[in-house]
Amino acid sequence: MYVEMKHITKQYGGFTASDDVSFGIEKGKLAALLGPSGSGKTTILRMLAGLEVPNSGDIFIAGRRINTIPAARRGIGFVFQNYALFRYMTVFENIAFGLEIQKKKKSEIEKRVTDLIGLTGLSGLEKRYPNQLSGGQRQRVAFARALAPNPQVLLLDEPFAAIDAKVRQELRNWLKDTIHRVGITSIFVTHDQEEAVEVADEIIITNHGRIEQSGPPAAIYKKPETPFVAQFIGDSAVVSNYECLNGFDSIKGAGKAVIRPEFVKVYKQGALHRYISAAEEGRVESVVFRGNHLDLTVAVKDVSIHAEYSMEEAPVAVGENVTVLIYRLYVFDENRTYLTENKAMKDTNLFYI
Amino acid sequence: MKRNKTEMALIAVSMVFIVVMLIIPLISVIVNSLREGLSFYAAALTTDYVISALQITLLAAVIALAVNTFFGLLAAWTVTKFEFRGKHILTTLIDIPFSISPVIAGLAFIMTFGRMGWASEYVTALNSILGTDLQIVFAVPGVVLATIFVTFPFVFREIIPVLNARGNDEEEAAALMGAGGLTIFFRITLPQIRWALLYGVILCTARALGEFGAVSALSKARGATFTLPLEIDALYMSGQSDSITAAFAVSSLLVLLAVGVLLLRSFIEYKSERKRAL
Numbered sequence: 023m024y025v026e027m028k029h030i031t032k033q034y035g036g037f038t039a040s041d042d043v044s045f046g047i048e049k050g051k052l053a054a055l056l057g058p059s060g061s062g063k064t065t066i067l068r069m070l071a072g073l074e075v076p077n078s079g080d081i082f083i084a085g086r087r088i089n090t091i092p093a094a095r096r097g098i099g100f101v102f103q104n105y106a107l108f109r110y111m112t113v114f115e116n117i118a119f120g121l122e123i124q125k126k127k128k129s130e131i132e133k134r135v136t137d138l139i140g141l142t143g144l145s146g147l148e149k150r151y152p153n154q155l156s157g158g159q160r161q162r163v164a165f166a167r168a169l170a171p172n173p174q175v176l177l178l179d180e181p182f183a184a185i186d187a188k189v190r191q192e193l194r195n196w197l198k199d200t201i202h203r204v205g206i207t208s209i210f211v212t213h214d215q216e217e218a219v220e221v222a223d224e225i226i227i228t229n230h231g232r233i234e235q236s237g238p239p240a241a242i243y244k245k246p247e248t249p250f251v252a253q254f255i256g257d258s259a260v261v262s263n264y265e266c267l268n269g270f271d272s273i274k275g276a277g278k279a280v281i282r283p284e285f286v287k288v289y290k291q292g293a294l295h296r297y298i299s300a301a302e303e304g305r306v307e308s309v310v311f312r313g314n315h316l317d318l319t320v321a322v323k324d325v326s327i328h329a330e331y332s333m334e335e336a337p338v339a340v341g342e343n344v345t346v347l348i349y350r351l352y353v354f355d356e357n358r359t360y361l362t363e364n365k366a367m368k369d370t371n372l373f374y375i
Numbered sequence: 376m377k378r379n380k381t382e383m384a385l386i387a388v389s390m391v392f393i394v395v396m397l398i399i400p401l402i403s404v405i406v407n408s409l410r411e412g413l414s415f416y417a418a419a420l421t422t423d424y425v426i427s428a429l430q431i432t433l434l435a436a437v438i439a440l441a442v443n444t445f446f447g448l449l450a451a452w453t454v455t456k457f458e459f460r461g462k463h464i465l466t467t468l469i470d471i472p473f474s475i476s477p478v479i480a481g482l483a484f485i486m487t488f489g490r491m492g493w494a495s496e497y498v499t500a501l502n503s504i505l506g507t508d509l510q511i512v513f514a515v516p517g518v519v520l521a522t523i524f525v526t527f528p529f530v531f532r533e534i535i536p537v538l539n540a541r542g543n544d545e546e547e548a549a550a551l552m553g554a555g556g557l558t559i560f561f562r563i564t565l566p567q568i569r570w571a572l573l574y575g576v577i578l579c580t581a582r583a584l585g586e587f588g589a590v591s592a593l594s595k596a597r598g599a600t601f602t603l604p605l606e607i608d609a610l611y612m613s614g615q616s617d618s619i620t621a622a623f624a625v626s627s628l629l630v631l632l633a634v635g636v637l638l639l640r641s642f643i644e645y646k647s648e649r650k651r652a653l
Binding site for chain 1: 547554562
C-alpha cells in the first residue's frame with residue numbers, strides 16, 4: 023500500500039471525528055473518500071496533509087511513517103475546496119509559488135510552470151488574476167499549483183463543489199484522465215456518490231467517523247457490506263415488511279430491506295408473460311417525467327416501490343393497476359446485508375426450460 | 376428624478392448642519408489667519424516656537440505611526456489567526472484609547488513615570504546605568520508616549536475586519552508548500568490588507584498630528600516640548616490681537632494638513648474599491 027492509515031483516531035473536544043480508521047491505497051490509484059457531511063472524510067484528508075494531528079494511530083506514505091513529519095515536507099499536493107488561490111498573484115505566479123519556495127532555478131521554474139499550464143489547458147491565461155477566471159479554470163490552476171513541486175500524493179477536498187453542474191461533468195472526466203496521465207496517487211473527498219463512482223478507482227465510504235467499506239466502485243455497488251452502504255449507495259428505498267412480497271422469505275433478525283429501481287421492472291397489465299407467479303399486482307401512485315424515462319412510485323401491498331419506466335413502452339397513468347416484478351433485494355440487520363434473489367423466479371424458470 | 380418633501384428636507388438639514396458646524400468655522404480659521412497680510416502669516420509660521428512645535432509634532436507622529444503600525448499588525452494577526460483564552464478581553468482592551476478621555480491618558484503616564492510614579496525609579500536606574508539623563512514626564516518621550524497611546528487602535532481596528540473576512544486558506548496553502556512565516560506575511564497577507572493598513576495609517580497620522588489633551592498633560596515647556604496644538608493654544612491664550620492672528624495662522628497649517636490627509640484617504644478608498652470591484 024502506498025498511502026496507508028492504521029487505527030487512526032481523532033477527537034475534537036468530546037466529538038470523535040475519526041474512530042479507528044484504517045485503509046490503504048495502492049500507488050497510482052485515484053481514490054474517493056465518500057460519505058455524508060460530518061462523516062469525517064475531510065478530517066482524514068487534513069490528517070494526511072498534516073493540517074491536523076491524529077490523537078493516535080499511524081500514517082504511512084511510501085512505507086515511511088509521516089506522523090511527525092511537518093506538513094510542508096510530506097510531499098503532498100493539496101487542492102482546497104474553494105481552491106485558496108493567491109488572489110494577488112497571477113496564474114503563473116500561483117503555480118510557480120511552491121517552486122520558488124523550494125528555491126529552484128528560474129529557468130527550471132519557468133519550464134515546469136509552462137509545462138503545467140500546457141497540461142491543464144490554461145495557455146494564454148498566465149497573466150490573469152484568479153478573479154478573472156471561471157470556476158473550472160480556477161480548479162485547473164489549483165490543480166497545477168498542487169502538482170508543481172512534484173508531490174508524491176495529491177489530495178483534493180471536494181474538488182467539484184464550487185463548480186456549476188454543466189461544467190462539472192466535463193471537469194470530472196478531465197481530472198480523471200489527467201491524474202491517470204500524470205500517474206500520481208490521488209485521494210479526493212466528496213459527498214456525491216455519482217461523482218465517486220464515476221471518477222474513482224477505489225471508494226472509501228465513511229460514516230460517523232468510521233470506514234464502512236472500501237473497494238472498487240462496482241464491488242461496492244454490487245455487494246454493500248453494511249446497512250449504511252446499502253442505503254447510501256444507489257437510489258435506495260428502504261422497506262420494512264419485505265417478507266410480504268412474492269418470492270422473498272423473511273431472514274431471521276434482518277427486518278429491513280433496500281429496493282433499488284434497477285431491481286424492479288414494471289409492466290402494463292397483461293404485458294408480462296414469464297415469471298407470472300413471481301410478480302406482484304401494484305397500483306401507480308405517481309409518475310414523474312425525467313427526460314429520457316419516467317420515475318414511478320408503485321404501491322405493492324403495503325410497500326411503496328420506486329421504479330424506472332421506459333418511454334418506449336405504452337404509457338402508464340396514476341391510479342392504473344400494473345404488474346411489478348422484483349428481481350432481488352438487499353436485506354439487512356444491524357451489521358450485515360444479504361443479497362436475496364426472487365426465489366419464485368428460479369422456481370418458474372424450471373417450467374420453461 | 377423627482378424627490379419627495381421628506382427627502383428634500385433631510386438633505387437640506389444635513390447640508391446646513393455640515394456647512395454651519397464644519398465648513399464655516401474652518402473657513403473662518405483660514406480667513407482670520409490672513410487678516411494681517413501674507414507677510415505676517417509667513418512670519419507667524421516661522422517663529423522659533425512654531426518651528427520647534429512642528430518638529431516635535433512630526434517626530435511624535437512618525438514614531439507613533441511606526442510603533443502603532445507594528446503592534447497593530449501584530450495584535451490583529453494574533454487575534455484573527457489564533458484561538459486563545461482572553462481573546463475577547465484583549466480585543467476590547469485595545470479599544471480603550473477610543474473610549475477614555477485623552478487627559479486621563481496623560482495623567483496616567485504622569486502617575487506611572489512622574490516623580491511619584493512606580494516606574495520612575497526604574498527610569499532613574501536605567502539612566503545611571505547608561506549614563507544618560509532621560510526624562511519621560513514633561514519631556515519629549517512623554518509626548519511621544521501619549522501620542523502612541525491615543526492613536527493605538529486605528530491600525531488594529533482597520534485591519535481586523537479584512538483579516539477576518541479573508542480567512543486562513545491562502546496562508547494554509549502557502550504553508551503546505553513550505554513557505555515560512557515571513558514569506559507568507561509579505562507575499563500573501565500583506566497584499567490582502569494593504570489598503571486597510573494604509574487607511575489605518577492615515578487615520579492614525581491625522582489623530583497624532585492633532586492630539587491635544589494627553590499631550591497637554593505631559594508637556595509644559597513652550598519651545599521645547601510643545602506640539603502644534605499646544606503652541607496654538609499658547610498663542611491664543613496670550614490674548615494680544617497679534618498673537619491671536621498668529622494662532623489662526625498656525626491653525627491653518629493644521630487644517631491644511633488635515634484636509635490633505637482626508638483627500639489622501641478618499642483617494643485610497645476610491646482605489647481600494649476599484650481594486651475590489653476588479
